[in-house]
Amino acid sequence: MTDPALYSNEIAAPKVAIIGGGLTGLLTATLLERASNQTSTPSNPPQITIFEKSRSVGRLATRYRSDNKTGKNWQWSFGAQFFTAKTDDFRQFIAPWLDSGLLHPWCAEVVELTPAGDSGQSPNIRSKKQWDAVHARYISTPKMTSWGRELAAALQHTTIVFKTRVAPLAQYLHHQNPQHSQHKTQNQIHNQNNKQTELFDETGASLGWFDWVICTAPNGQAVELMADSNFAKQAKIVKPNMQACYTLMLGWNDVQKLPETLKGQLVPQWDVAYVNSAILDRIFIEHQKPAHDELLPSVTIHARNDWSEAHVDENMESVKEQLLQSAKQALNWGEGSTPIQTDCHRWRYAATIVDRDTEELGILIDETNQWIVSGDWCAKGNIESCYRMAQHTVEAIFKQ
Template sequence: MLRNEQKQELKQLKDSSACIIIGGGISGLIIATLLQRRGMKVTVLDKGRGIGGRLATRRINYSEDIEGVFDYGAQYFSVKQPEFQVWVDDWLKQGVIREWCRGFGKVDGKSRYCGVKGTRSIAKYLAQDLEVHTSTRVVKLNYETQWLIETEENQQFRGDILVMTPPVPQSLDLLDNSQIDLATSIRTSLEQISYHRCIAVLALLEKPSSIPTPGGLALEDESLVWLASNSQKGISPNGYAITLHAYPHFSDTYWNYSDTEIAQKLLGAASSWINSPVIKYQVHRWRYSLPKTFYSKPYLALPELPLVMAGDAFVSPKIEGAVLSGIAAARYILQESI
């Protein structure tokens, strides 16, 4: 048994620990939230202009009266595990999310949730009390007795623990550029993780689309895998905004084509559901969409550095998988720090 003095010393050690988290997607934000609740100093660094990763919402203005709001990454999520349900219940209570529907085309009774103001609102809610630096691209890592993190803008951040939550190939590139070697077996496992690409088209329409209620349509077209009405979803009250997601094979084939060529093909494939002139559009390429293969555990821990990796490529995909990976990684860090 530890004496009270020893317990206090260990608590002070934990409270003085600093953790740097690279990646402001939902895994990184969950980890940051749990560590900060337990007294750790946490800093989140994200290369994007907005927080959230694939919790992505964008506005496209056409006129003073017409503005489209688009979820163009993750479209919705459901719950299987009680650990995730706890978070979802809080988001519901705080008015961050709502139930969108209980099935697309066929009702199955399983709740599908979406952000009240778009999926990025979940990330903003999680990040509101955290130290977050967006538009901050990390270019080099160095570890001696502490981590020294250097950014493209010549900023420096120091921490005792490093957490990496970007897509695994990006994390491996950063480790390579920093001349940080991994054990061969670990490196081989991580290199086997791969991702689907996904091209998204965000189209603002002149009039409502013909996408059936509740506004989401899963497809098995050779071009399109998903079509959604953000207006029916409730996040785009001032514009008829639709999101199109391309099938992985289409995304691979047309990745380097111009935005115009991609939009023409995907809007053409969706024409029977659009049923309206398109007044404005944008194209977004998700190089790392859903993982195709996964790491065998919910996180990777390298205590000798110390370094932890987590995200939706660890055990299970989608939003729930990313959250569960974050919870598991945070628990490990807290156990090792006490």
């Protein structure tokens, strides 16, 4: 947990820009507000702006479609399917949402699945384990997007600007704005050394002046944003290896229309399958998750990261056909059990490939410019890493 003792009551709340409205950005804003509440007066709240290039917040992506006849939905968590909480700090942080029921532990039945071969044999499915509450995997309900939206809604001193791409900082190097300095408090002048950065959008319009700029984009995008800007840690941004991921989404209109591999009658009942395949990685049965029983039958399939990376620039329809063929071998559907809903999504920066022997990168700080590059990819690439990097960012800002 961030220690309030780290912060001096003499430090005025800074004006902060966060580039990226994913979980790292939302958690950074949340912890900044909490820290500022302990160090600032009510008349001097923090001023935080999140710039998000898409229409929504959070990495916990959900896609759904409604059936015209029944009014029910198919629903797919096509981003992160779940997250873990291994540290006391993070467990304490998520506790209120567990108490409210927005977050649920997911005690899934897990199997290992070997797809059918070309000779026509059935897929081989073997029970592997059950995820338990001791080593819990958590999901957000009713959708995986719900937690991110709840985090965003709870922010009191943060403005979220959607559909806004921040231009690379190289064109607008850190410089002083004399007009803005006249309105700084003495504490701001002393503690921030009169440093500010003006950000611009891709059209050249000013987005404002900020004491701190925090980039939480994936490292491939962070490289572009910070390129040629004299960012002190530029070379380190490219060190983590991030790979793509394709997600295939399948839907049926009735449980009875499911292939036998999903019904749990002729094979072990399961919720998650680890797939022995050169293309597919895992299969998730959405409508069997906690608080998801009102859904129409929905299945999400993640492709392997190495396969996805090798095909990242291919035509989407071609990739979708390859994934459907592999999924058909894995789930063994026939003419009467073919999914009636199919969709495909590509995440260009999905997974951080972690080498156990390599030390975590951690957040990258340029103290001269007061820029920070952060993200889950700076650690283990999971959602708990978003929280840890947000903690470190807040500590870095309030230690100045």
